Amino acid sequence: MSSSLRGATSIIGIGEAGIGRAAPGMTPLDLMGQAAAAASLDAGISLSEVDGLFSATSHYAMSSMEAAEYLGIRPRYSDSSNLGGASFVSHLLHAAMAIEAGLCTTALIIYGSTQLSDGGKLVTASAPNNYEVAYKPRYPVSMYAMAAARHMHEFGTQREQLAAVAVAARQWAILTPDAFRHDPLSVQDVLASRMISDPLTIADCCLVTDGAAAVLLTSTARARDMRQPLVPVLGVGEAHWHRNISQAPSLTTTAAVDSGFRAMQMAGISVGQVDVVELYDAFTINTILFLEDLGFCRKGEGGAFVENGRIAPGGQLPVNTNGGGLSYCHPGMYGLFLIIEAARQLRRQAGNRQQQSPNIALVHANGAVLSAQATAVLGTAATL
Amino acid sequence: MTLESEIKSPSEIYLSGISAGHVTYQHCDRCAHSIFYPRTICPNCGATELSWLVSAGRGVVYASTVIRKRDAPYSVALIDLDEGFRMMARLAPVTQMLIGARVRAEVDKASMQVTFVEDVVEA
Numbered sequence: 001m002s003s004s005l006r007g008a009t010s011i012i013g014i015g016e017a018g019i020g021r022a023a024p025g026m027t028p029l030d031l032m033g034q035a036a037a038a039a040s041l042d043a044g045i046s047l048s049e050v051d052g053l054f055s056a057t058s059h060y061a062m063s064s065m066e067a068a069e070y071l072g073i074r075p076r077y078s079d080s081s082n083l084g085g086a087s088f089v090s091h092l093l094h095a096a097m098a099i100e101a102g103l104c105t106t107a108l109i110i111y112g113s114t115q116l117s118d119g120g121k122l123v124t125a126s127a128p129n130n131y132e133v134a135y136k137p138r139y140p141v142s143m144y145a146m147a148a149a150r151h152m153h154e155f156g157t158q159r160e161q162l163a164a165v166a167v168a169a170r171q172w173a174i175l176t177p178d179a180f181r182h183d184p185l186s187v188q189d190v191l192a193s194r195m196i197s198d199p200l201t202i203a204d205c206c207l208v209t210d211g212a213a214a215v216l217l218t219s220t221a222r223a224r225d226m227r228q229p230l231v232p233v234l235g236v237g238e239a240h241w242h243r244n245i246s247q248a249p250s251l252t253t254t255a256a257v258d259s260g261f262r263a264m265q266m267a268g269i270s271v272g273q274v275d276v277v278e279l280y281d282a283f284t285i286n287t288i289l290f291l292e293d294l295g296f297c298r299k300g301e302g303g304a305f306v307e308n309g310r311i312a313p314g315g316q317l318p319v320n321t322n323g324g325g326l327s328y329c330h331p332g333m334y335g336l337f338l339i340i341e342a343a344r345q346l347r348r349q350a351g352n353r354q355q356q357s358p359n360i361a362l363v364h365a366n367g368a369v370l371s372a373q374a375t376a377v378l379g380t381a382a383t384l
Numbered sequence: 385m386t387l388e389s390e391i392k393s394p395s396e397i398y399l400s401g402i403s404a405g406h407v408t409y410q411h412c413d414r415c416a417h418s419i420f421y422p423r424t425i426c427p428n429c430g431a432t433e434l435s436w437l438v439s440a441g442r443g444v445v446y447a448s449t450v451i452r453k454r455d456a457p458y459s460v461a462l463i464d465l466d467e468g469f470r471m472m473a474r475l476a477p478v479t480q481m482l483i484g485a486r487v488r489a490e491v492d493k494a495s496m497q498v499t500f501v502e503d504v505v506e507a
């Protein structure tokens with residue numbers, strides 16, 4: 001089944017700001033302003049060309065309105081839909097549809113957070129589920145910890161295999177100048193780290209940082225004349241089966257099986273054609289679950305798959321080439337940063353961590369507690 | 385045993401059951417699905433004809449974790465009740481409960497929490 005959306009739009013600008021710890025008093029919108037300026041410079045277009053605005057944040061309920069006001073934009077297409085960390089990959093789909101339908105010409109997808117500077121706790125705007133909050137689980141780590149525990153029970157996955165995910169992420173971060181963590185990390189270091197919610201230690205958990213990101217998207221026809229190498233959006237899919245972990249039909253298979261299938265079907269590719277993977281590693285178990293659910297290995301074999309450097313620099317499958325949420329940055333909702341790193345790789349602008357001639361990048365984002373899943377396939381001019 | 389109540393909201397009915405020492409859940413009168421958490425519509429078939437039932441409080445540990453707070457650790461788990469629904473609850477004792485273990489509910493009316501303990505099956 002072909003889709004008129006395949007390759008119809010392309011990423012023309014990317015920008016990041018405030019990664020790590022922002023200056024005192026900076027608001028998420030201040031960082032978003034800086035990220036938008038960086039994306040505008042990267043694309044070589046003025047923000048006055050933006051007529052479609054897509055945003056989700058934890059700090060602002062009406063994110064697209066706040067961002068539009070701050071940036072001086074009056075959009076004719078506005079989207080504040082929120083799927084947690086998966087929002088921004090979902091926004092790629094919405095923006096592609098809006099551009100293809102002629103409802104806007106230039107889309108800005110934008111995010112920002114100052115959660116580290118605000119006190120270091122994960123900020124979430126979500127009303128609690130009283131049937132879970134009553135038991136005081138640590139949100140969200142305890143939910144992912146239960147998924148890890150179930151995976152270990154069903155498939156014999158070991159803590160050493162979870163640790164291998166963290167070690168690989170750190171090795172990629174060491175190659176990435178802007179990454180938050182550059183100190184070496186071994187499997188033994190991870191195993192000896194402070195336990196937060198069994199079986200996850202602090203080293204199995206994503207960072208808590210500030211940060212903002214912005215991505216500009218337009219029709220591929222327009223993008224061909226712009227300054228950056230073409231990064232077409234070939235396919236996007238989304239899915240969710242639950243919001244709260246106690247309602248998840250399974251703690252070992254996620255809706256990524258649906259979102260990945262939909263994205264790859266739209267793109268007309270199979271998983272074997274993927275050159276580089278950027279997936280939402282909020283916790284080490286995520287990488288194992290998503291590599292299984294996206295089809296890189298069979299269900300239950302993710303633990304063995306991530307061992308022995310397979311997903312680390314020099315391994316057979318490059319995963320999270322900037323260090324991911326575990327070692328690059330994690331300002332609350334990481335999804336937009338996945339798109340940016342994939343674009344860098346496809347443009348051949350990834351410095352020391354550049355993979356040789358990648359043409360297909362798979363971007364997979366997760367929202368809330370293994371709840372929302374959104375997958376995108378990005379390509380190059382050669383894939384059109 | 386069915387509970388009858390004049391209280392209207394699903395959460396109030398559930399909490400009144402907890403106050404009486406019971407774990408309650410809903411049964412869909414149309415498709416026989418067991419429903420938890422309580423709500424106004426069956427998530428399986430969309431029916432609104434729902435009845436309230438009292439669970440026997442017996443089930444199996446589906447997943448668990450130990451939260452390592454500074455003062456005292458505690459276990460949070462997802463329990464699959466024999467009646468066909470899943471709920472989050474506490475586990476006691478803290479470190480010994482394994483996934484797959486048979487457990488039974490103890491309701492603490494003061495804290496309004498349900499804790500599951502090992503269900504020793506008599507021979």
